[in-house]
Amino acid sequence: MTHPLSELQSLENRRQFFGRTSTGIGVVALASLLNRDLFSKETASNQGRVGGLPGIPHFAPKAKRVIYLLQSGAPSQVDLFDYKPSLDKLHMSDLPDSVRKGQRLTGMTAGQKKFPVIKSPWKFQRHGESGTWLSELLPHMQGVVDDICVVKSMHTEAINHDPAITFFQSGHQQPGRPSIGAWLSYGLGSETENLPSFVVLLSKNSFHQAQPLYDRLWGSGFLSSKFQGVKFRSQGDPVLYLNDPAGGSDTNRRMMLDRLSKLNQLREKEIGDPEITSRIAQYEMAYRMQTSVPELADISNESASTLKLYGDDVKEPGSHAANCLLARRLAERGVRFIQIFHRGWDHHSNVQKHLPTLAKQTDQGSAALIADLKQRGMLDETLVIWGGEFGRTVYSQGNPKSFGRDHHPRCFSIWMAGGGIKPGLSYGQTDDYCYNITENPVHVHDFHATILHCLGINHERLTYRFQGRDYRLTDVHGTLVKDILK
């Protein structure tokens, strides 16, 4: 906590500042959604940053921001990243108890009598100088393998979607904890004057059995609700209620805000409550967002070569590719945490039909994002993550002919790139069945600790006191995965 006297002092400074000009208000205006509470005890420790906690970052960060491409539903590691030639021989054999080791199963396959192992029907090859194995389902990713680090030894505790994705997003299986992005907004404040520091983009879903999402996945839990993620939508107003009502005009809007500001200032003088000043600032920021958000969404000034990089889908708002491009534009504008949610990976049957569709939807945009960031010199300071909430079983759910794959928490693959992560690395090993981890396990808590580290945060020291306890994203766990750091 800052000393009360210095708090009073900074309040005075803000007052003088506000007193100066109306443009002065505009600059500070962005304070709050935007995660800056003008009168909070949080003070900026960095030039140009607003909000955040003193002393954070704890050390020089490698990454300034994160773009997290969350693949909801759980992609199949054995068909995409974790190449298992051993399965050629094991194909259609029953998963031995010595491998399963009494592992609990979901209610969907717990009643199954046999667990026939199914090898991946897709070809794998080594790519790039690093020789990273990748499935033929990810042709575009093949071009950027030397920039990414594939972690093949992820594991989690949850075996069903809701608890698993809630765990990934908040470090806890049950609702109630802040999401990663909310923690970052709370700890690191905002670098942008025009946009929220935590933005969520939803990809349009076409898979009929897709898992749902929930507001809590970008919620602020017990942190102040100002830290929650703001959804940018591909239909209707990009930010809820952004557009003026019908029958207004730009001039009217500006005049109304000027009058509002004048009237609120009159009251502030009489009452003295600094909340009023803050309110004036919020209205100014709202006004600016009405310009900055449409500008952000307008990709007409992107070059033809950039658009080509992302592929044809980029022209369809709400596609994964369009969102990847939008994510880059948000990153350029100083947004700290950008999360894309792409749904539809939950293939309990007919993997052969569904998986290629999903891979195609995400492959080019993801690869383009890496390449695009790199060509702009932004990859080094942007941590990019791609992954789901758990993996899928090597054994078949249902009929092996039209096989499906059930939920598998014991091992799965994700990739990370840029922002302090070692490129061209494949990390961790699983057994011949792609069932258990044999080397370098990475738990969700470890993953969280590592993300925070890239942003200059010691995960044990970003805490919030709630109900008498100092909570953190990693609960009382988490070990930094040093091996994958640059």
Next chain:
Amino acid sequence: MLNMTKLLLIALPITLFTSVVAAEEKIEFNRDVLPILSNHCYVCHGPDSATREAGLRLDQRESAIGKAESGKRAVTPGNAQVSELIRRITSEDENERMPPSDGPKQLNASQIATLKTWVTQGAEFQPHWAFVAPKQPAIPKPLNTVWPKNEIDRFVLGSLELAGLKPARKASRETLIRRVAFDLTGLPPTLKEIDLFLADKSSKAYERMVDRYLNSPAYGEHMAKHWLDLARYADSNGYQYDTEREQWVWRDWVINAYNKNKPFNEFTIEQLAGDLLPKATDQQRLATGFNRNHGITIEGGIIDEEYRTEYVMDRLVTTGEVWLALTIGCARCHEHKFDPISQKEFYQLYAFFNQVPERGMRGFDPKQGIRSPLATTLEQELDAELARLKAELKKPIEIDQQLALWSRGISGQSTRGWAVVEPLSMKSSGGTTLTKLVDNSILTNGANPQKDVYEMTAETDATGMTAVRLEALTHKSLPGGGPGRHSNSNFVLSEFELIAVSLADPSQRQTVKFSRAIADYSQANYEIAKAIDGSVAGNNGWAVDGPTRKLPATAMFIATEPFGYEGGTELHFRLRHEAGFATHGIGRPRLSITGDSPKNLELYGIPANIRQIAAKKRNQRSSNEQKQIREYFLAHHSPKQELEQRIAELEKQKVAAFPETMIMQDLAQPRATYLLDRGQYNEPRDQVAPNVPSIFPAMPKTAAKNRLGFAEWLVDPSHPLTARVAVNRYWQRIFGLGLVKTSEDFGVQGELPSHPELLDWLALEFVRSGWDIKHMQRLIVNSATYRQTSHVGAAAYAQDPENRLLARGPRMRLDAEQIRDATLSIGGLLVQRLGGKSVYPYQPKGLWLELNNRPNYSKEYARGAGDDLYRRSMYTFWKRTVPSPMLKTLDAPEREFCTIRRSRTNTPLQALLLLNGPQFVEAARKLAARILIEGGSRIDGQIKYGFRLVTARNPSDAELAVFRESYDTDLEYYSNDQAAALRLLQVGDSPFDAKLNTAKLAAYTSLARLFLNLDEAITKE
């Protein structure tokens, strides 16, 4: 009594002198030492034996002054020099120094000094204040004897005088009534209420005003709204697909309990254990819905016991937070790190809540159909009507007599007939080609989009039009030669809409409202009424069995009031095809109008030959004619059919009115409860029996060891926490912060009360009054403390930003529900009806489906219409995974878990909502209409009238000047751009008054938006 001055200096975060804890002053363990030990030492030297180091615990004096494993004594009372604790916290050696140097929680110099002084002074411990029952405190005798109005003020003023401060002046009457109205009902005062109060010159005027609001039904709603956050009440199941539940009957119970002023002890017992009361009534069972409000999963593949365990955990954790303000949940996985609650004790409490015959997967049972206490009249009305109809149904039917009556009715009446209108323009939203045929029907072909809206215009000189006819004609070019565009020949007309615009003065326009729709044919469940019900949700619409019937169909829409302007009318027809069934457009529509009387309109379904027969007397009809008319009559008028339909409708209404509510129940054979290792459902250890933690008074020997015994134990007058926790929340509700700021945590890690004696006095008064909730609200709002002005200047706000000293009145942004309700109320739109099913007001499209679009597990938000748009916000359908954006933006919680304190933020998203949200813009234009209709004829008077509706006061000259300038500018703008004015006036469903001057109405709408966005409008001053 504690030393008040020091208490204030230390317990309140506002003080500028915190660091000056004079060493020579007497150290107080709870205030000075405990927070240091708790924060920095207890994790390793506290209640949790599993993580305890060196055999030392610093939460108990015996251990602290006894020998630790090392043989050394951490604390030697009176001698800091030889105390190992002091040596270790001051050691220069990093390996020796405590807390460990690699931990995050180092001690600072002043904390070390405090600990030293404490040891020197004898190292006295105190029990934690909250675990000791309150004792009647001495009431302070402040110097100023005039100011206090009740005991609250004597405590508050006592503190203020010790701090050398004076209370603020009394707030103005306008401010006070608005403050009281918001605090007791959640609504702004009406002008009538304000004037009544201002005119009341008696000395008891204020108290009378308070009582009026306490007796208002809105009081129960407002109090319930707070309780719903605690109770994590929602209309959906949380988890994964977040499907709907019907738990609102329980919500109605809460409203009713507050309005009936049910004492808090009964309120508690019934909600926690109403089912276990001797001869429990249905209403007492209903109350137990409190502990079934947790989320429930339906996710395929979940493990049943894992989730059943979570439900029991949620129940216990919520109950612990709400009644004890303790973080009991911390002892789920290990012993509590700070408070004296062991893991075993956690599971002893857990055992009380572990007896429900429930499952983890789809764990909705037990349920019971219990009527809402607020719906008794509705039930009686329904029952009476049903009885009457059923009796009628039993009567024998005199067909001939009815036929004769009917024949007389339709015979001999002439009709003015239909005039087919010629389409002047035709547009399809989906790119369908629309071609006008010679008979003025419109043939569709070309593109066949998923959804399609046809827009047609026509002109007519007719006035007094009463109905519109839509013919869905067939054509050989259409699929199967039928009436619809789908390959099966069917169509689904989601909605039929008509706007009439005056040709002479285009600013004159109206959306034509239809009271009834009649069709010569409707498919089952796709009745014609669904084309004018304001809903396009799901597959709601009119269809005609295209696959089997392939015949033309005719529909007629009867206007609520005759329409049409002198000088000609332009008709804008909209045929909306937006059902879930793709490509279901009408194939060849034709439109007609009529001015016939509504009674005659009924005849249009009847073929001419039947009408001719009917016109003949019975004895003049041939036998064939008599047969024809009788057959026709029976085919269309099964005399019982209408009765049966009506009965079915009422039965349906009754079922919907009284759905089954989830309630508590205990298994006949108790379920064994085990301590769960690390809190894991599949790691049971020792069996435990239900009991309460030993830090509290024991349950009486005679008490049942079940939820009822537990609930009765909670409200025993000697309980140290229950009353304190409840009154603290009442205080928080009204002053923004509780006397204990951490209203969710009265444990060791919580903040100390700012006014401990006041808190105790209030708690004891609550018990003494018979747990009278209204009495406590009345006491607080009648105090002089509450009546102070909040307009005290910047210096005072800077000195005490959180108003912990209470040297001014409360001032804070209103809650989400209050802001929306106030706006509706000011606009005259608010529908005040207690209880009932939750409703679906405006919401941007697609919010539900963009997160969840799995068929059968998802649906589009079914936006309501009419009254449902304007009910109080507490009735808004609360979907946990996608809460109403209007409420969420203004900090309403998701209700996924118990919330004791909401955030109160100030963000640009809130500005966007209040400026642009349709609900708010619509309310602004209704406020504008009130200004024009009710505000007199002078502009300044009108402005003042509107401003007063929003703020309860008159504007200053400076404010008035700004308002006037705003109005004048906008009036000029809208006078020059009538089209813009019309666009603005059509935001929202409610019609605008076409008799009012459009430009004025639009200009006042802008001014009303300005009013409603003022900081003052959304703030309790």
